[in-house]
Amino acid sequence: MSLVGRTRPVVPNAISAAACAHCGARLAPGQVRFCCSGCEGAHGLVAGLGLDAFYRRQETEAGTLRPETAALALDLAPFVAAERDGVQRLDLVVSGLTCGACVWLVEQALALEADVLSARASLATRRLSVTWRGDAGRANDLVRLLARLGFRAAPWSPACLRATEDAEGRALARALGIAGFGAMNIMLISVAVWVGGDMGPSLRHGLHWLAAMIGLPVVLVAGMPFYASAWAALRAGRPSMDMAVSLGVLATAAMSLSETIRNGPYTWFDGATMLLALLLAGRVFDRAARRRARQSVAELLALQEGLVTRLLANGRSEAVPAEAIAAGDRVLVAAGERLRLDGSSKAATLLDAAATTGESVPRAFAAGDALPAGAVNMGAAFTMVVSAAAKDGSLAAMARLLERAEQAKGRFVAIADRASRLYVPVVHAVAAATFALWWGVLDAPWQVALVNAVCVLLITCPCALALAVPAVQVVAVGALFRRGVLVTSATALERLATADHAVLDKTGTLTEGRPVLLPEGQDDAVLARAAGLARASRHPLAQSLARACPDAPLAEGVHEVAGQGLEAGDARLGSPGFVGLPPSSDGMTLAFRDGDRAPVLFRFADRMRDDAPAAVASLAALGLPAELLSGDGEGAVAALAWQAGIAEWRAGADPVAKQARIAALMAQGRHPLMVGDGINDAAALAAAHVSASPAGATDLAQTAADLVLQRDGLAMLPATVRIARRAQAVARQNIGFSVGYNVLAVPLAVAGVVTPLVAAVVMASSSIIVVLNALRAGKD
Amino acid sequence: MDILVYLIPVSLVLGLLGLVGFLWALRSRQYEDLEGAAARILFDDDPRKETPK
Numbered sequence: 001m002s003l004v005g006r007t008r009p010v011v012p013n014a015i016s017a018a019a020c021a022h023c024g025a026r027l028a029p030g031q032v033r034f035c036c037s038g039c040e041g042a043h044g045l046v047a048g049l050g051l052d053a054f055y056r057r058q059e060t061e062a063g064t065l066r067p068e069t070a071a072l073a074l075d076l077a078p079f080v081a082a083e084r085d086g087v088q089r090l091d092l093v094v095s096g097l098t099c100g101a102c103v104w105l106v107e108q109a110l111a112l113e114a115d116v117l118s119a120r121a122s123l124a125t126r127r128l129s130v131t132w133r134g135d136a137g138r139a140n141d142l143v144r145l146l147a148r149l150g151f152r153a154a155p156w157s158p159a160c161l162r163a164t165e166d167a168e169g170r171a172l173a174r175a176l177g178i179a180g181f182g183a184m185n186i187m188l189i190s191v192a193v194w195v196g197g198d199m200g201p202s203l204r205h206g207l208h209w210l211a212a213m214i215g216l217p218v219v220l221v222a223g224m225p226f227y228a229s230a231w232a233a234l235r236a237g238r239p240s241m242d243m244a245v246s247l248g249v250l251a252t253a254a255m256s257l258s259e260t261i262r263n264g265p266y267t268w269f270d271g272a273t274m275l276l277a278l279l280l281a282g283r284v285f286d287r288a289a290r291r292r293a294r295q296s297v298a299e300l301l302a303l304q305e306g307l308v309t310r311l312l313a314n315g316r317s318e319a320v321p322a323e324a325i326a327a328g329d330r331v332l333v334a335a336g337e338r339l340r341l342d343g344s345s346k347a348a349t350l351l352d353a354a355a356t357t358g359e360s361v362p363r364a365f366a367a368g369d370a371l372p373a374g375a376v377n378m379g380a381a382f383t384m385v386v387s388a389a390a391k392d393g394s395l396a397a398m399a400r401l402l403e404r405a406e407q408a409k410g411r412f413v414a415i416a417d418r419a420s421r422l423y424v425p426v427v428h429a430v431a432a433a434t435f436a437l438w439w440g441v442l443d444a445p446w447q448v449a450l451v452n453a454v455c456v457l458l459i460t461c462p463c464a465l466a467l468a469v470p471a472v473q474v475v476a477v478g479a480l481f482r483r484g485v486l487v488t489s490a491t492a493l494e495r496l497a498t499a500d501h502a503v504l505d506k507t508g509t510l511t512e513g514r515p516v517l518l519p520e521g522q523d524d525a526v527l528a529r530a531a532g533l534a535r536a537s538r539h540p541l542a543q544s545l546a547r548a549c550p551d552a553p554l555a556e557g558v559h560e561v562a563g564q565g566l567e568a569g570d571a572r573l574g575s576p577g578f579v580g581l582p583p584s585s586d587g588m589t590l591a592f593r594d595g596d597r598a599p600v601l602f603r604f605a606d607r608m609r610d611d612a613p614a615a616v617a618s619l620a621a622l623g624l625p626a627e628l629l630s631g632d633g634e635g636a637v638a639a640l641a642w643q644a645g646i647a648e649w650r651a652g653a654d655p656v657a658k659q660a661r662i663a664a665l666m667a668q669g670r671h672p673l674m675v676g677d678g679i680n681d682a683a684a685l686a687a688a689h690v691s692a693s694p695a696g697a698t699d700l701a702q703t704a705a706d707l708v709l710q711r712d713g714l715a716m717l718p719a720t721v722r723i724a725r726r727a728q729a730v731a732r733q734n735i736g737f738s739v740g741y742n743v744l745a746v747p748l749a750v751a752g753v754v755t756p757l758v759a760a761v762v763m764a765s766s767s768i769i770v771v772l773n774a775l776r777a778g779k780d
Numbered sequence: 781m782d783i784l785v786y787l788i789p790v791s792l793v794l795g796l797l798g799l800v801g802f803l804w805a806l807r808s809r810q811y812e813d814l815e816g817a818a819a820r821i822l823f824d825d826d827p828r829k830e831t832p833k
Contacts, residue, residue, distance in 0.1 A: 016830065057823075098824070100815075100816070100818070100820060100822065104823050121816070122812065122813060123816030123819065124812060124813040124815050124816060126814065174803060174806055177802040177803060177806070181796070185791065185792060188791060189788070192784070201782075210788065411826065746803065
């Protein structure tokens with residue numbers, strides 16, 4: 001039963017008094033064992049199934065498993081595939097699946113259902129395949145069971161498929177396998193030739209033929225990724241490192257073949273295949289790290305991608321993808337559902353537009369108001385008349401803004417390509433000149449001239465330079481990944497290293513994006529009664545009130561007055577106006593009146609992340625002074641800026657204003673780092689020199705950002721800047737080293753004094769030096 | 781040196797066997813869930829159920 005070798009549980013084995021017994025989140029004062037009723041239910045469910053072993057094995061991030069109280073928004077039955085004999089199969093993408101124990105819990109909990117035939121979860125792809133016998137509608141029960149355990153599930157979508165069906169990655173791995181096989185076997189033969197001093201020429205000739213028979217196909221097959229990319233670069237008319245690699249490898253192989261045919265003393269098949277193997281290994285690792293990053297973005301997209309319930313003229317409803325809805329259609333928006341389209345409603349509605357506008361409190365919309373896509377329905381279900389199809393709506397407009405900004409960023413060129421722009425033509429010119437010199441001027445036979453020219457290519461053989469930057473990238477991206485920072489763009493680290501200004505969003509970035517009750521000496525009994533009412537609502541303020549007093553039982557007979565508040569008997573909880581008080585200016589207030597007693601006000605604040613001031617200070621120390629850019633009102637922004645130690649702030653900024661501010665900074669020659677989480681930040685994120693999103697960010701923001709901070713908070717941001725800068729420094733050292741090495745070695749090769757043995761030793765040692773140096777890039 | 785006549789083919793055949801094994805594993809997608817496989821091997825309870833009751 002024990003989990004050998006796992007010594008780093010994020011959730012302590014013996015659940016301490018301060019952490020929730022199910023999800024491991026920190027408990028608020030007054031909470032016992034569980035952080036919310038959902039976790040309490042989940043814990044009971046796990047124990048009831050006899051699966052408590054889960055808690056001894058679990059090593060998930062604290063808080064990820066907190067079950068949502070909202071009902072299942074999506075009917076999964078249409079996604080079920082019927083197999084033979086009445087067996088149903090459903091593929092899901094599951095969030096919260098972060099450790100082996102989660103895989104075990106999910107599989108075991110599903111397998112305990114009587115009709116479930118098999119359940120198989122994949123930790124790497126977050127994919128769950130479940131089969132059962134019976135009705136397709138059972139899918140909803142099974143997903144609800146997962147939701148009660150704290151796992152959110154969505155149908156496995158084409159977006160996930162694109163991210164995980166990594167045909168190119170498999171091709172690279174196959175090429176690596178072949179190159180590795182070739183390199184090792186040819187090396188074996190080469191060593192025999194090198195050390196076999198008493199070897200006769202005929203035996204050596206035979207061994208060379210053997211090496212050629214292994215080496216030629218390996219060079220042709222395993223080098224394909226490089227040849228293809230070099231060919232593409234050649235046709236586009238730009239130099240690339242792959243061209244240097246391809247030419248070096250092919251010329252080496254051709255030369256070795258010619259040496260073999262005329263029974264010369266040396267062949268270089270070992271060098272060619274070893275170089276391919278090393279470079280392919282780097283690509284495979286790099287790709288694996290980026291694939292993880294892309295995948296977590298795709299996972300988010302899948303969870304949020306959804307169907308829309310269209311109401312038909314005959315009163316029936318059907319679930320269709322949002323793209324199929326046209327302007328004028330009527331759709332049903334369930335409680336808690338995200339609006340996928342713009343529209344208007346005949347009823348008053350309460351929407352949480354935090355993702356699109358950055359407002360931290362839900363806003364009441366009157367009947368007929370334009371409702372923005374991207375907002376979440378916090379009130380009762382309503383019917384919406386769609387005003388624009390998905391492709392013409394406000395979300396699409398935002399996406400176009402994003403696209404334009406991204407194109408502007410696409411012109412940034414990676415350091416390796418900048419280096420190769422000079423390097424590739426120079427080296428090829430030197431090789432050509434060497435051939436001309438020996439053949440034309442010194443009148444040597446053409447074979448000798450060619451050997452010397454190839455020796456130039458060999459010794460400069462982009463080994464060191466080709467490995468210089470990718471090796472650093474792989475090490476730095478891997479180190480960041482272990483610290484919970486996903487790097488989604490190949491040039492992100494370079495751009496981050498040069499950032500000199502930080503622009504931070506407020507809600508969800510500097511703050512937790514979740515209001516908390518301000519302790520102002522409320523009467524416990526009153527608080528408990530109010531929390532009992534609040535428990536019935538999805539409004540964020542009500543939910544924070546319920547969280548502040550988790551033991552309060554749900555009050556009886558609560559009903560919701562849309563856009564106003566809650567009523568149970570003669571007790572009322574809601575906006576100040578609802579209980580007969582003057583309305584409050586900042587929206588972060590709930591009023592409660594119990595019968596004839598004096599009304600009580602509960603005030604809330606969106607709490608700043610604990611690590612925010614420290615992160616802001618460290619960024620400033622690194623030369624990135626911070627600036628606050630928020631869609632919220634002036635008062636809240638100024639207060640938070642002061643609290644976080646930020647001197648410069650701007651309030652009331654809409655997406656266009658945010659992007660404009662970034663553009664203004666860029667025009668001044670600054671290199672801004674933008675950190676944001678909302679749909680409203682996406683365009684600014686894409687426009688900025690470099691950008692980051694916290695873990696809870698919206699899908700659009702995560703897609704636009706170069707870095708995704710997987711763990712809560714900003715604490716990793718300064719460390720990421722330091723790693724990026726260190727990686728840049730190491731990459732520059734590596735390039736400097738390989739250029740210096742070439743300057744020394746090329747004259748020797750041109751002069752024809754380099755024997756292949758010397759070339760091989762020098763080449764290998766230069767590569768090793770570069771790789772060893774790259775290992776330093778991961779240190780903070 | 782005659783020993784090479786045996787040793788080299790043997791080493792090549794073994795190497796090829798390894799390569800074929802690797803390609804087969806790649807094709808049958810055994811590299812798709814490396815983390816899951818690493819964790820799964822440590823759970824020693826039997827699968828609760830493989831066949832329907």
